[in-house]
Each structure stands twice: as structure tokens, then as C-alpha cells.
Amino acid sequence: MNVRAWLALLGAIAVALAAVGEARRLAARGSRGRRFFRHATASGGLFVLAFFTTVAVAAPLVAPYPPSSMPEIVALRDAPPSLAHPLGTDLYSRDVWSRLVYGARVSLGIGALAMLVALTVGAAAGAVAGYARRWVDPVLMRLVDVGLSIPRIFVLLMAVALWERLPVSALVLVIGLTGWFGTSRLVRAEVLSLREREFVAAARALGARPARIILRHVLPNVAAPLIVSAALGIGSVMLLEASLSFLGIGVPSPVPSWGNMIADGKDQLATAPWTSLFPGLAIAVVVMALTAVGDALRDALDPGRETA
């Protein structure tokens, strides 16, 4: 590992620290921000997320080697951590740290994008079901019941069986489209109570169309629980992607994802534990960070304390 990569790593840490500091400074102004940072783990969680996001964005700078290069397939296979390879190398002599850095792009990217898909579809379905009621609501909600009762991994296995080699974009779509059911229930429940509020009646009395009422009056008031469920949901999507990749049906192998890195190392667990250990640790740390931030957000955005 060369000087440039070490400097870039230090730079990423500095950027993450600066981001957390700036967030704390901004948060100190409002009661919501103060409630957020009252959680002991909120700063740490935020730092972890900022760090891995920076690393993922700046992957070519931070990674000392290209993620798929196999410099010495015999001499350097399963080499333990050293100065040249801080997290060791894997079965094919690829640098684990470089693959971890590029894997962050894939794993975090899939997590965030799939959650975005799930959130959009779920919010739309929930808002329509809750606002329209009549026949739309029972139809959509029975659909959601069906969706919740089908094991997700089974749907994903079917998708893989159909396409054989699933492109990453399709994987994001499939994970997203099988993950919106819970969100839609959450949104529907909120909308059902919001639509009886007088400001919605006032908007109707003023001549607002249903689309405007949903977009301007209903959804902004659902934002808080939605953000919390998204933060918690990204973690579970990342775990799902990891298990899919581990099973060999997720991200195809030469492209590194934290899940398929664990899979690649599973046969050398006894002789070269670092190949699986570090991506596993990365997943655990990021999911814990997401949970910590989600919990802190839940408290900070709790509308019950709006006026406090």
C-alpha cells in the first residue's frame, strides 16, 4: 500500500469527522437536533456512515490496487495482513482492503437504491390506499398481505432462476419491489388518521385536488416515520444482499460486494480468516450504525414532542 492510499484513508477519516462535527454544530441550534445527539451512539453511527460513504465515493483514491487485479496468484494468495496489504489478500491474491473499498460502493449503493425503490412504491401505495379508501384500500392491502406472506428469498430465487445472470440494476429493483409492503402499511395508517384532520378538510374546501392534498398536506406529515423506517430498512436490505451474494445469486463474483467477499473466503476460514472476517465486520458495523442513527432519528422526529 502506497503513501497516496494511506493519505486518502486519513483524508476519508478527516472528512467523516468534519461531517459529524458540522452536523453537531447545526443540530445544536434546534430541539430536534439536540434530541438526536442525546443518543450516545448517534455520533458514532453518523461517523461510520460518513466514513464508508466517503470511502465508497472516493474508492479509486482510497484503494491501493484495482479491486480485481490478481498480481501474484500463487505467491500472494491468502497472504496475512501486512504493510503492503493492510487487510491481507484473498484466494486469488486480490487485496482485501481494495475490494472492501469498492465493495462499499456496491453494498451501500444497493442498500440505498433498493430502499429508495421500496420507499417510493410503499409511500405511493400507502398514500393512495389510505386516501382513496372505497375499493382501492382493501384491494391494495390484501395485495400487501399476500406480499408479506411470500418469503422474500423465494421470490428472489425465482427471479434468478428466470434471468440466470441478474444485472445489478435488476437486483436493486427486485429487492426494492419485494420490500415495500411494510412501508405501505405504515404510510396508510398515518394517512388514515391525517385525512380526518381539519387542515385536510380546509384544503378540500379551498378547492385543492386530491393529488395536491396527498403531496402537499399528507405526505410531508408522514416524512418522519418514513425516514426512520428507511434508515432501519437500509440495514436489512444490506444484510439481504449479503446473504444473496453469499448464496451466489446476488452480485456476480468479479465485482466485489461485502456479501460475495464473505462467500469467497468461506473455504479458507481456518487458514486465512481475514478474507471473510473484514467484510463481515464491515457489514456488522454499518448495520449497527444505521440502527443507531435510525433510533436517534426516531426520537428526534417524534411528532409527539413537536411543541416541546
Next chain:
Amino acid sequence: MTTVAPLVEVDGLVKHFPGDRGPWPLARRRRPVRAVDGVSLRIAAGRTLGLVGESGCGKSTVGRSILRLIEPDAGRVVLDGVDVLACRPRELRALRRRMQIVFQDPYGSLNPRMTVRQALREPLVIHHLARGPEIDRRIAGLLEEVGLDAAFADSYPHELSGGQRQRVGIARALSVEPSFLVLDEPVSALDVSVQAQVLNLLNELQQRRKLTYLFIAHDLAVVRHSADEVAVMYLGKIVEQGPAETLYRAPRHPYTASLLSAVPVPDPRVSRQRIVLQGDVPSPANPPPGCPFHPRCPHPSKNDRCRTEPPALRVVGPDQLAACHFAEEPM
């Protein structure tokens, strides 16, 4: 009564909330609730009709049905010659510029995520009433008209007091320049000291803008100073109606009389007889036979006829209507 054609005419308005079956397809339907059971009203332009009754009597349902926030089951509503209930959605949206509503709860009637400016901008945008810098001028003008400093424009509702919020609600209703306002208990949720201020504001606005009000309230004291005419509702029906002065001086229906006896008199030396009603309001899903008021009626002449024959709303004096078999007899 006034000879000019009324601005608002309501005829035989009916709203039954259907009893649903709950989640089970074979379960027996619950009894429908007759929230409004044949209500007729007339309000002359520039006047105020006070609609008074206990909670649950259907007075808010009347107000909201007139604006079609609730779709009534039967009846006719005419606003300045336009049949409101026959309007298609497009016509109805245009008509919404002419009729507006002020709600009871100033906490629930403003969107917590919208600043005052955003809340007041919305109706201007919906009805294309202003654009560009003209919007901000209009908003400033509206705030001034309801007695709020222009600095409040960028506040969120939770930063305002109840009275200030209610002023914003009034400004929002006025933003589309309506001629008719439904005031749905506009001061019931406010402190007594603030109530008077808001009532005065509403009176001033009526003078200045030549507004017509349907003023819904649950006690007669609040509408005393603003209403030209008063209608009293009980269990979805109007039981007495007449010019405010006559009705306060000489109520003909025992229910009106008992409501009046509950109005506090600001003089401790005046002793008066309070009529304390027995029991609770019966369920509108299961109204008593005959006169709906008979189980609680304190009238001395009450007899079997009250228990079997529902009294019609009939003329009992100059411009005064009452639905009581014994309206002419002393209480």
C-alpha cells in the same frame, strides 16, 4: 322576514351515516345514524344565522354538507342561485371561491409542516388569483386584515398561540374572497379573553367585506351578539328558529328555554330558575318516538301526544318557528 332573496338556501337537507357491517361480510348492519334529518335554512346576504345545539346534534354536519365537505343524502343547497349539490367537480372548485369555512380547532386546521405564508399562498395559486410579487402583497394584506403582524408570515403553526392560529385560519378562508363563510364553532377552543377579540374581528370583517355567516355554536351566549337569526338544533332537526331578539326574549321551545337558562348572567344578585335537563342526548341512531325531546322535556303540559306524535316545525309567532305541540302554552 327580509324580502330580499336569500344568499344561501338549504332545503330538506338529510345526511344519514350508514351503519356499516364492520369487517365481517355477513354481520348485521349497524343502525344508520341520522345526523341531519331534514334541515331547511335561509340566510339573507350580509346577515348571520346562528346554528346552535349540543355536540352531536348534527350542526357541524349541516355546515360541512353545505360546502360539500360531506356529501348529503338528500336536500337542496343553493348559493346565490347556484345549485351546490348538483355541481360537477370542476364547477364545485370554482364555487369554492365563494364559500369558505373556519374550523373550531386552530391546532388541527393548519398543516403543521406549512408556514403561514405557504398556507395563505396555496389558495391564491389554486385559483390563480395572483402571481409573482403580487402574491406576497396579498398575503401581507390578509395578515393585516386579521390583525397579525406581517412578521408572522414565516412562522410555523406551533410557534403561534391559539388566537393567532385562528386568525390565520380566518385569513386563509378570506384569501379567495368568498361571500359566504361557515364558522364552525370558531371560538369554542379559545380562551375567553381571546374569544371576544376573535368575535369582534369576525364582526368587523362582516361589515367591511359584506360577508354572510352561518355561525355554528354549542351555546346561545356566543352567538347572542353576532347573530341576526338563530336556529336551534336537536338530534338532527331544527326545533326552533327565529329572529335573535325574539328568540332570546321569548323562547317557544322548552329545549331553547333550557339552553337559555344555562347562559351565565354577569350579575350575582339576579336569581333565576335554571332548567336542568335530565339524562343524556339520545343516540341519533335510535331516536325516541314522537317528539325527539320528550324524554328530557321539562314542559308542564307534556303528555302522551309528545310520546307518539312528532311535532312539526310550525309558525308560532312573527317570523318565529318552533317544533313543539305546546309552544303557545307557558312553561
